[in-house]
Amino acid sequence: MMASEFDPVLSKLLTSLNEADNKLSGEQELQFLQSLLQSKEINALVNVHHKVAKIGKDDRIAPVLSASMQVALEILELLAPRCHISPVAKELFHLLQTPHLQSLMCAHDAVAQKDFYPHLPEIPVEMDEDEETIKIVQLVKSNEPLGATIKTDEETGKIIIARIMHGGAADRSGLIHVGDEVIEVNNINVEGKTPADVLTILQNSGGIITFKLVPTDGKMGQRESKVRVKAYFDYDPDNDPYIPCKEAGLAFNRGDILHIVSQDDAYWWQARKEVDKTTRAGLIPSRALQERRIIHERNQISKDTSGSESKTENDDFDRELIPTYEEVAKLFPRPGVYRPIVLIGAPGVGRNELIRLLSTKDSEKYISPVPYTTRPMRQGEVSGREYIFVSREKMEADIASGKFIEHGEFKGQLYGTSADSVKNIMNVGGVCILNPHYQAIKALRTPQLKPYIIHIKPPAFQELKMSRLTSKAISTHDETRSRGFTDDEFNEMIKSADRIEFLYGHFFDDTIINDDLDAAFDKLEKSVTRAENESIWAPAYWVQ
Numbered sequence: 001m002m003a004s005e006f007d008p009v010l011s012k013l014l015t016s017l018n019e020a021d022n023k024l025s026g027e028q029e030l031q032f033l034q035s036l037l038q039s040k041e042i043n044a045l046v047n048v049h050h051k052v053a054k055i056g057k058d059d060r061i062a063p064v065l066s067a068s069m070q071v072a073l074e075i076l077e078l079l080a081p082r083c084h085i086s087p088v089a090k091e092l093f094h095l096l097q098t099p100h101l102q103s104l105m106c107a108h109d110a111v112a113q114k115d116f117y118p119h120l121p122e123i124p125v126e127m128d129e130d131e132e133t134i135k136i137v138q139l140v141k142s143n144e145p146l147g148a149t150i151k152t153d154e155e156t157g158k159i160i161i162a163r164i165m166h167g168g169a170a171d172r173s174g175l176i177h178v179g180d181e182v183i184e185v186n187n188i189n190v191e192g193k194t195p196a197d198v199l200t201i202l203q204n205s206g207g208i209i210t211f212k213l214v215p216t217d218g219k220m221g222q223r224e225s226k227v228r229v230k231a232y233f234d235y236d237p238d239n240d241p242y243i244p245c246k247e248a249g250l251a252f253n254r255g256d257i258l259h260i261v262s263q264d265d266a267y268w269w270q271a272r273k274e275v276d277k278t279t280r281a282g283l284i285p286s287r288a289l290q291e292r293r294i295i296h297e298r299n300q301i302s303k304d305t306s307g308s309e310s311k312t313e314n315d316d317f318d319r320e321l322i323p324t325y326e327e328v329a330k331l332f333p334r335p336g337v338y339r340p341i342v343l344i345g346a347p348g349v350g351r352n353e354l355i356r357l358l359s360t361k362d363s364e365k366y367i368s369p370v371p372y373t374t375r376p377m378r379q380g381e382v383s384g385r386e387y388i389f390v391s392r393e394k395m396e397a398d399i400a401s402g403k404f405i406e407h408g409e410f411k412g413q414l415y416g417t418s419a420d421s422v423k424n425i426m427n428v429g430g431v432c433i434l435n436p437h438y439q440a441i442k443a444l445r446t447p448q449l450k451p452y453i454i455h456i457k458p459p460a461f462q463e464l465k466m467s468r469l470t471s472k473a474i475s476t477h478d479e480t481r482s483r484g485f486t487d488d489e490f491n492e493m494i495k496s497a498d499r500i501e502f503l504y505g506h507f508f509d510d511t512i513i514n515d516d517l518d519a520a521f522d523k524l525e526k527s528v529t530r531a532e533n534e535s536i537w538a539p540a541y542w543v544q
């Protein structure tokens with residue numbers, strides 16, 4: 001094969017090698033080199049290299065944006081309320097949700113962000129053992145905290161950077177990293193000093209702060225995680241005796257959506273509130289740490305109350321999952337397929353009344369499945385209208401084979417709702433309205449049903465009593481349905497609502513106080529419309 005068929009640079013190299021060969025004939029290495037330069041493989045590789053290099057210079061294939069998935073999600077949010085108006089919007093809405101397109105956008109973004117795996121290891125730089133690279137970092141002190149914490153390294157006893165808060169001043173400087181050793185602060189040598197001493201130096205210095213640092217070997221680089229969680233408990237760093245630095249903590253409430261930016265530390269995660277993207281991240285207890293605390297607290301309560309009446313209440317704890325954080329993702333509405341609405345509430349609070357109003361508003365849209373029961377049919381009842389009447393054997397067999405989404409026993413008779421009746425309502429484009437016992441919540445929260453859960457809560461005692469007296473409300477505790485609620489029943493309703501909130505509050509998408517009936521119904525309608533049209537945070541595994 002002629003060398004001229006090959007890459008010109010390789011050919012040139014081969015020619016000069018041939019000339020050299022005349023002078024250095026017989027050299028084995030030269031022969032090897034000649035055959036290598038003429039090999040198809042090397043030429044193919046060089047060609048590939050030239051093509052990649054050429055493409056790399058070509059501006060036309062530079063990414064226009066590197067967050068296409070984010071843009072797609074924003075478009076989905078804008079499209080959701082327009083789907084029922086425009087078929088084009090509806091089509092685009094469906095297209096943008098297809099898994100293939102979403103995967104393509106994620107892959108595109110990873111390439112555009114040059115987020116390639118695996119990362120090649122750093123090339124080790126041979127350094128003189130005694131020679132240390134030192135960096136001098138200057139930060140201007142402002143009202144904002146530095147966004148870094150320090151600690152004494154257990155092995156070396158030196159002061160090192162323990163954490164860098166995402167988005168904080170230190171992080172934004174890009175010059176300070178976790179693991180860096182602090183040698184001097186404002187020309188004061190910190191060797192042998194404690195972190196508290198260093199903090200005092202920092203507090204006493206104004207203007208520009210100069211750090212002299214020995215950089216870490218760079219193995220501790222952090223990658224921002226994309227995890228979002230819903231918090232299932234309230235947290236206030238000011239009341240937490242164990243947080244390493246109170247100022248670095250992030251306070252949040254049950255139900256807040258948090259963006260977890262770092263889970264590098266086993267006990268302290270870094271997070272920011274989803275609604276407040278611009279602020280620096282703060283420390284929050286990790287799931288593992290919070291679980292331990294809850295178990296400890298529960299053990300304390302059990303010890304303190306063992307033998308007392310409240311023992312039965314504590315037994316509930318064991319049946320519940322330990323509520324810390326749940327990973328969530330945005331769940332987009334699917335036009336024409338509505339999420340079932342689940343109303344949870346204390347007995348007598350008014351769920352049936354609100355459902356009746358919904359159905360009066362649009363009986364074809366808001367549909368409650370007819371429940372099954374084993375109790376005998378009463379005079380005037382029609383099977384399939386009030387209840388679907390079945391034998392105990394049949395119902396028990398169907399429950400055992402998982403055909404019921406919820407069931408319970410009342411006065412020796414079984415009652416329950418079948419999965420099929422919910423599916424049928426969803427299939428005909430109806431909004432399925434359920435009002436199960438609150439203990440059914442966990443069983444209902446499945447990726448198949450994706451329920452939207454609303455807690456209907458009673459108002460405070462006086463308001464509750466006044467509103468029910470005014471409307472001549474009938475007590476649901478009285479079987480003959482011939483009297484109003486007693487004060488004890490009102491108190492019981494409030495107590496029961498508090499307990500439901502305590503045990504299941506973190507699962508609620510909304511809470512509506514049923515004080516004035518019209519106002520409560522108005523809120524319910526708005527909430528149901530929200531579930532139909534808006535993207536809502538839901539357990540991440542429902543969305544995948």
Ligand SMILES: Nc1ncnc2c1ncn2[C@@H]1O[C@H](COP(=O)(O)OP(=O)(O)OP(=O)(O)O)[C@@H](O)[C@H]1O
Pocket residue numbers: 345346347348349350351352353354467468471472473474475476514515516517518520
């Ligand atoms: N906001 C309100 N103001 C006044 N009266 C109300 C209000 N909401 C409900 N009621 C009345 O309270 C009584 C009980 O309501 P309802 O039957 O809807 O309770 P429920 O929550 O469905 O009870 P259960 O779950 O025990 O069946 C009814 O007489 C109803 O008209």
